[in-house]
Amino acid sequence: MRIVETGDLIEAVTGVCPFQMILLDPGYLPAIEALQALVLSNLEKKELCVRLTGAEIKNILAGQGLALGVIVKRRLVAFCALCFPGRSEDNLGREYGLPEAELSKVTHLEITLIAPDYRGNDLQRRMFKHLGQLAQSLGRWRYLYSTIAPANYPSLKAVMKQGLLIVDLKQKYNHYWRYILFQNMDRPLQLDRGQVIPVPPNDLAAQQKLLQAGYIGFASRQGPEGVQILYGRRLTIT
Known part of the structure; x- marks a missing residue:
């Protein structure tokens, strides 16, 4: 398990609690899907977020991207991911005239999920910062897209x-x-x-x-x- 950050978070009910921010592996697929279901069920405007399919999450965890999670008391409370679309049709670089040879340098910033009780801890920015550093170390930090x-x-x-x-x-x-x-x-x-x-x-x-x-x-x-x-x-x- 690769830990990228530790410290304390403010939880809405219990107050201060320790956390670990870690690089996620395929074993976390069920926990990510459960967190996604929780977050989407609490959205008043469902159009704000389009869910990742199980296959999409699995691909990211298997190496077609990077995913970070925040763990509190062995529970996944936040998730953020990058996807490396390669030369797939989903590569946003295709829509904006990027040459074929450059498509492998594209990275998509995917969905961020934060359990309702842990919002307000600046977790999205913190996870994104670490993902950027990790992607840069892999040479996957040239063309960055997000929707x-x-x-x-x-x-x-x-x-x-x-x-x-x-x-x-x-x-x-x-x-x-x-x-x-x-x-x-x-x-x-x-x-x-x-x-x-x-x-x-x-x-x-x-x-x-x-x-x-x-x-x-x-x-x-x-x-x-x-x-x-x-x-x-x-x-x-x-």
Whole structure:
């Protein structure tokens, strides 16, 4: 068992409790499926999260990705995974013109699951940080993609803090709207932040127009007017 972090978490009922964050192996498949069922059953908006199938989780655990879990009292309370899609048809790089030879360098940030009683511990960001370090050590950290529902502000905030940027907004899984976030970790996208345009996440039409005009969503903020996504114009590097 490879441990990547230890410490204490705040649990909603019992208070402070010790945890281990570990690299998961195929033996954790039943625990991941149970955690996923728990998390999805507690979602008010079911469209915020599309479940991973057992086969997809199994493939990740078998080496087509990396998965971290947080263990408290021998119970899996959080899960986060990366997928290495290779040259499969599901590789998001295909949708955005990535050459065939580069597809093997694509990594997808997959679903993050956190048991309700353990939310508020910044676990998504912490797991994502460790996954990035592990993937980088394997040479699998060049083109990073993620898809997030516009209404899923906590996940969007956590992922954008790691440097991913909104490059598209479209209907995907079951026709649910999703931001497509991307970053070239070797040559990060550059943008002009001198003229920032804030847009509410529920104004899909305005965001699509900005994206089509060459803007990129680079941050989110929450204030008296509610959540806003900040857009800046993409710079062309010659």
